[in-house]
Amino acid sequence: MEPQFPLLKLPDVVLRLVAACLGTKEKIYFSLCSKNSADRIRQLNIRVKEFLCSIKSEISVSLDFDDLHTISMIFPPADQPVNQYPIPVPLPVAFKFSTDVRQREETKETHSFQNMPSLKDFLGHLSTIFHCKNVAVLPLHGSEQYTLESLKESFEGCGVTELVMTIDYGNKPHAINFLKTFLPVRILYLNNSPYESNWQFRKSVLKYQLDVLQLWAETLDAYELLFDMDIKQIDIISTQVISPKLNFFIRMWVEGETNVNLESLIFQFRETDLSDDYQETILNGIDNQVVTEEEEYKPICISIPWELVDSVIAMYDIRRKTDGRRATIKFDRFSMAVRFKLI
Amino acid sequence: MSVEPEVPIVQVEEVRENPVLYKIISSDNHVFTISEHAVKLSKTLWDLITNLGLTAENALDNPIPVENVNGKNMETIVQFCERHKYDEEEPEYTNYIREFVLPEWDRQLLSIDNEELFQLILATNYLDIQKLMDYCCRVIGDMAKDKTPEELRIIYGIPTDAEDDALERSASDSPGPSG
Numbered sequence: 061m062e063p064q065f066p067l068l069k070l071p072d073v074v075l076r077l078v079a080a081c082l083g084t085k086e087k088i089y090f091s092l093c094s095k096n097s098a099d100r101i102r103q104l105n106i107r108v109k110e111f112l113c114s115i116k117s118e119i120s121v122s123l124d125f126d127d128l129h130t131i132s133m134i135f136p137p138a139d140q141p142v143n144q145y146p147i148p149v150p151l152p153v154a155f156k157f158s159t160d161v162r163q164r165e166e167t168k169e170t171h172s173f174q175n176m177p178s179l180k181d182f183l184g185h186l187s188t189i190f191h192c193k194n195v196a197v198l199p200l201h202g203s204e205q206y207t208l209e210s211l212k213e214s215f216e217g218c219g220v221t222e223l224v225m226t227i228d229y230g231n232k233p234h235a236i237n238f239l240k241t242f243l244p245v246r247i248l249y250l251n252n253s254p255y256e257s258n259w260q261f262r263k264s265v266l267k268y269q270l271d272v273l274q275l276w277a278e279t280l281d282a283y284e285l286l287f288d289m290d291i292k293q294i295d296i297i298s299t300q301v302i303s304p305k306l307n308f309f310i311r312m313w314v315e316g317e318t319n320v321n322l323e324s325l326i327f328q329f330r331e332t333d334l335s336d337d338y339q340e341t342i343l344n345g346i347d348n349q350v351v352t353e354e355e356e357y358k359p360i361c362i363s364i365p366w367e368l369v370d371s372v373i374a375m376y377d378i379r380r381k382t383d384g385r386r387a388t389i390k391f392d393r394f395s396m397a398v399r400f401k402l403i
Numbered sequence: 404m405s406v407e408p409e410v411p412i413v414q415v416e417e418v419r420e421n422p423v424l425y426k427i428i429s430s431d432n433h434v435f436t437i438s439e440h441a442v443k444l445s446k447t448l449w450d451l452i453t454n455l456g457l458t459a460e461n462a463l464d465n466p467i468p469v470e471n472v473n474g475k476n477m478e479t480i481v482q483f484c485e486r487h488k489y490d491e492e493e494p495e496y497t498n499y500i501r502e503f504v505l506p507e508w509d510r511q512l513l514s515i516d517n518e519e520l521f522q523l524i525l526a527t528n529y530l531d532i533q534k535l536m537d538y539c540c541r542v543i544g545d546m547a548k549d550k551t552p553e554e555l556r557i558i559y560g561i562p563t564d565a566e567d568d569a570l571e572r573s574a575s576d577s578p579g580p581s582g
Contacts, residue, residue: 065517065543067559074528077536081544092552093561 068096079104084123084131091189102189111192112224113215116202119179123190135179184217196222197242204234208241215242222247229254236264244268247361251276251297262288272361282327283309292323293360299328299397302335306400307344310389313402314346316382324357325402326365334398339374339391342400348376351388357403365401370394423459425452426466427481433474434466441484446531469530475519476526483512483535493534505541513542 067078079100082090091101110124122132187195195218203211223245229235235254248270255261256279265273266285272293275282282296283305306327312318319325329338354375359366373391380387390401423439427448439459443449448467457465469477486508505513513520520539527535546558555561562570 064560065546065558066521067543068561070521070524071528074524074536074540077540078543081537081540082547083544086544086547086550086555089550089552090547090555090559093556093559094564094567096564096567097561 108190111195114198116200180214180217187218194221198224224249226251228252247272249274295326327400328397331398348378351375425462428466428468429474429477430470431474435481440488444484471529472526
């Protein structure tokens with residue numbers, strides 16, 4: 061081994077520059093050396109845009125940095141016992157790294173560490189040094205093999221704020237148990253609702269305070285559920301059949317009798333299902349004013365209906381009677397869908 | 404100001420083309436000449452030159468003593484500044500990511516042992532030469548490539564938490580100046 065470089069004897073200002081010169085992987089490794097070195101990395105104030113933990117047969121942690129730089133760490137189960145079910149976590153004494161800097165390169169490495177922290181410690185460590193306040197968990201196929209209690213324990217240190225359930229799990233009890241284990245969260249994506257009735261959904265999900273709900277509401281009556289959603293951003297992802305219930309909902313909102321904290325709402329319809337007078341059906345009896353200038357709006361979470369728009373069809377301003385809050389009803393089109401947005 | 408050099412003046416080749424020259428005396432009394440464009444890379448030296456009112460006419464008669472930098476480091480520094488005196492301004496890096504590849508000439512210049520590199524960094528910090536500091540930090544950062552935390556601990560001499568705690572305890576246990 062080459063002679064030591066007395067790094068920590070450098071003036072603070074220089075040490076900060078050296079730490080900034082380390083690659084992301086090296087920054088993480090450096091931070092694992094001691095509390096002092098972890099603090100040096102924390103003081104760089106590196107911000108992570110997204111901290112996503114995917115759970116499948118292995119657990120991967122992806123960090124998206126502000127400058128589009130990403131790094132994924134994969135924690136394969138260590139010495140995976142054959143025929144043992146479920147596999148307990150915390151698991152890894154080894155992990156793989158993959159880095160992808162502006163799509164330039166991808167490298168994969170495997171390291172074995174002595175004294176490797178547990179997954180729980182590791183996640184807590186990452187969220188501390190990178191100042192992560194929002195951690196998302198994405199259970200995928202293979203997540204069934206872990207006990208939910210052990211997953212909960214591993215993730216509680218880093219403060220999970222988002223639960224992303226975007227696949228059809230097939231195994232509904234598993235999906236429901238996963239929700240039970242991780243709720244409440246701030247942001248919930250539920251693309252294939254495991255619940256078959258509104259009362260189940262109310263009892264299991266809506267009893268919690270959410271900021272964002274992106275819901276695939278195929279088996280649920282989304283119009284009826286709306287009234288029970290005291291949520292800032294509601295995106296109903298599955299296409300719906302247009303109903304006078306939406307008009308009723310808007311009237312109630314205008315009267316200030318429901319969803320007072322709502323900031324945005326999305327419904328999607330198949331364009332071929334819509335009659336010529338669908339806008340009148342929705343706006344019937346509601347005071348409104350046609351507007352042409354679009355105001356910039358940034359939802360809490362950007363989903364596809366927010367991101368992709370082919371054309372704007374029409375916009376109407378409405379006003380809540382109780383406090384004068386103005387909202388815009390916007391109809392836009394993307395591909396074969398017409399979207400209703402209340403902003 | 405007049406300091407008689409005890410050793411021959413070190414002439415760096417690139418210096419000769421520039422008509423405005425300054426003399427710098429290192430802590431071990433080596434004398435260096437450096438061009439105006441090159442010396443401007445050091446904020447400390449340029450501030451000193453400005454404050455002393457040195458001009459093209461009187462610069463060579465008034466050598467600038469730099470007591471914190473020895474001749475060996477000063478030679479490297481003068482070579483570096485002369486090499487980079489006409490460089491365009493560097494792009495601004497974010498405060499936490501500094502991505503760039505060290506040019507081969509500079510990598511050769513900075514291929515020195517760790518103790519020398521440490522002393523060069525202290526000198527660079529004192530003379531406030533941002534570009535050289537960036538390059539030195541890049542060299543130190545590159546030492547970490549493909550190393551495990553255990554290896555980094557050895558390369559950078561990072562004490563464990565237990566060692567840090569022990570050091571802190573012994574510092575707080577040791578008697579103060581009054582006894």
